[in-house]
Amino acid sequence: MDPTMAHETMAHATGALTQAPGRAPLRVALLGCGVVGSAVATRLVEHAYDLAARVGAPLELVGIAVRRPQRPRPDVPVDPALFTADAEELVTRADIVIEVIGGIDPARGLILRAMEHGASVVSANKALLAEDGPTLYAAADAADVDLYYEAAVAGAIPILRPIRESLAGDDVRKVLGIVNGTTNFVLDKMDTSGAGFAETVEQAQALGYAEADPTADVEGFDAAAKAAILASLAFHTRVSSADVHREGITEVTAGDIQAAKEMDCVVKLLAICERVTSADGSDAVSVRVHPAMIPRSHPLASVRDAFNAVFVEATAAGPLMFYGRGAGGDPTASAVLGDVVAVARHKVAGGRGPGESAYADLPAVDMGQALTRYHISLDVADRPGVLAQVATAFAEQGVSIETVRQQVAPGAGERAKLIVVTHRASDAALSATVDALAGLDSVDDVASVMRVEGD
Numbered sequence: 236m237d238p239t240m241a242h243e244t245m246a247h248a249t250g251a252l253t254q255a256p257g258r259a260p261l262r263v264a265l266l267g268c269g270v271v272g273s274a275v276a277t278r279l280v281e282h283a284y285d286l287a288a289r290v291g292a293p294l295e296l297v298g299i300a301v302r303r304p305q306r307p308r309p310d311v312p313v314d315p316a317l318f319t320a321d322a323e324e325l326v327t328r329a330d331i332v333i334e335v336i337g338g339i340d341p342a343r344g345l346i347l348r349a350m351e352h353g354a355s356v357v358s359a360n361k362a363l364l365a366e367d368g369p370t371l372y373a374a375a376d377a378a379d380v381d382l383y384y385e386a387a388v389a390g391a392i393p394i395l396r397p398i399r400e401s402l403a404g405d406d407v408r409k410v411l412g413i414v415n416g417t418t419n420f421v422l423d424k425m426d427t428s429g430a431g432f433a434e435t436v437e438q439a440q441a442l443g444y445a446e447a448d449p450t451a452d453v454e455g456f457d458a459a460a461k462a463a464i465l466a467s468l469a470f471h472t473r474v475s476s477a478d479v480h481r482e483g484i485t486e487v488t489a490g491d492i493q494a495a496k497e498m499d500c501v502v503k504l505l506a507i508c509e510r511v512t513s514a515d516g517s518d519a520v521s522v523r524v525h526p527a528m529i530p531r532s533h534p535l536a537s538v539r540d541a542f543n544a545v546f547v548e549a550t551a552a553g554p555l556m557f558y559g560r561g562a563g564g565d566p567t568a569s570a571v572l573g574d575v576v577a578v579a580r581h582k583v584a585g586g587r588g589p590g591e592s593a594y595a596d597l598p599a600v601d602m603g604q605a606l607t608r609y610h611i612s613l614d615v616a617d618r619p620g621v622l623a624q625v626a627t628a629f630a631e632q633g634v635s636i637e638t639v640r641q642q643v644a645p646g647a648g649e650r651a652k653l654i655v656v657t658h659r660a661s662d663a664a665l666s667a668t669v670d671a672l673a674g675l676d677s678v679d680d681v682a683s684v685m686r687v688e689g690d
């Protein structure tokens with residue numbers, strides 16, 4: 236038998252968490268035992284020997300805070316006496332606290348209390364980090380402890396530590412990500428099946444990808460929180476969810492998907508974080524989440540099902556691509572435990588990892604100033620002068636047209652479809668152009684408007 240297996244089997248059978256080298260155990264408290272928490276607890280126990288060897292000290296699970304401690308949890312291989320309803324008390328007797336409850340409160344209060352008592356914190360809570368990260372960082376500084384949260388963005392994919400640590404010597408210019416698996420699953424299925432949004436969401440719910448209330452995913456709240464975290468780290472600037480322009484995928488139609496196909500594109504919900512030059516020549520950040528067409532040749536176009544991927548452009552490194560599972564108990568536990576090992580190593584060695592870096596303090600530009608491209612599909616009258624009217628609507632807003640294509644369906648009489656793709660322009664100018672087009676007598680319908688990214 237592999238010697239590692241022998242150690243693990245022995246540790247599990249005896250209930251001892253480790254066969255550790257040297258040092259006194261580090262006490263680990265787990266808050267929450269749902270999808271992520273149960274996978275974290277299981278790995279902590281079943282891989283105790285390796286974790287101890289990697290840290291240089293045993294990790295002793297001292298308690299798991301849950302709402303109903305008496306509930307049987309046969310899938311979680313820990314002593315049932317470890318379950319407690321008293322999270323407030325639990326966090327005072329730990330060296331490392333893992334927060335996988337989710338939501339703002341009581342997670343925030345518990346994290347702050349844990350830090351006050353000297354614990355380093357590992358969290359998967361993107362909603363909290365994106366809403367109130369600076370408060371948590373300030374508390375970590377005051378207590379001289381670590382705050383790590385790799386699982387909060389794109390689950391298992393190592394993306395936050397690469398940005399925060401590996402790219403600390405470079406300048407990140409852009410982060411473009413598919414960071415929500417549920418919406419990627421829905422858009423991918425709409426692309427392959429031709430089905431509409433509502434029926435595809437039902438399918439995603441039946442398969443367990445989308446929650447019963449899919450609002451946070453389909454309206455882009457989840458992706459916006461992740462975008463705020465990515466932008467904060469990438470640009471050394473405080474960016475909160477409130478700074479992120481957010482549009483979900485509820486308005487994406489089968490017609491939009493078909494229009495994308497005709498352009499050899501796919502529609503993806505993108506988190507886009509860019510360092511831009513604002514109107515007065517100074518640097519700023521643009522952070523937004525919205526559906527967009529990307530060319531099928533772009534690396535993000537091949538991200539299928541519920542997978543996530545993040546594309547990073549840095550000045551010296553050039554383009555970088557990170558890909559993997561963004562959700563699920565085991566994949567998320569992988570990221571959580573990677574952080575646990577990191578902060579435990581700091582405890583063993585003395586010292587801490589990097590804290591908040593917000594020195595650049597760049598302003599956020601509003602969506603109107605963001606530079607984007609639009610794909611617009613119009614149902615128009617097929618008669619002389621219509622193209623000129625349409626072109627004038629673009630010209631009046633200073634928007635330059637890249638391509639224009641007319642399609643006349645057999646038997647469509649005097650109706651035609653005009654498909655226009657623009658060059659980059661301010662989102663405000665593009666939006667005003669769409670309003671003007673909708674008001675033209677010759678335009679029956681603005682059938683599809685979609686931003687174009689990724690070239």
Ligand SMILES: NC(=O)C1=CN([C@@H]2O[C@H](COP(=O)(O)OP(=O)(O)OC[C@H]3O[C@@H](n4cnc5c(N)ncnc54)[C@H](O)[C@@H]3O)[C@@H](O)[C@H]2O)C=CC1
Pocket residue numbers: 266267268269270271272300301302322334335336337338341359360361362386387390561562563564567
């Ligand atoms: N499920 C996933 O795939 C991923 C989840 N995350 C994040 O991980 C965190 C946890 O997510 P899940 O495990 O999916 O949620 P979940 O809903 O399955 O588990 C949360 C657990 O916390 C417990 N809880 C809630 N309030 C509590 C309290 N006051 N005291 C003690 N326990 C309490 C709940 O009873 C539940 O068992 C969230 O922040 C989520 O955004 C991050 C990446 C992926």
Ligand SMILES: N[C@@H](CC=O)C(=O)O
Pocket residue numbers: 387389390414415416417418452457561562563
């Ligand atoms: N709901 C999220 C999972 C957690 O981050 C998703 O669908 O990606």
Ligand code: NA
Pocket residue numbers: 385386387388389390391392393394395570
């Ligand atoms: Na991650």
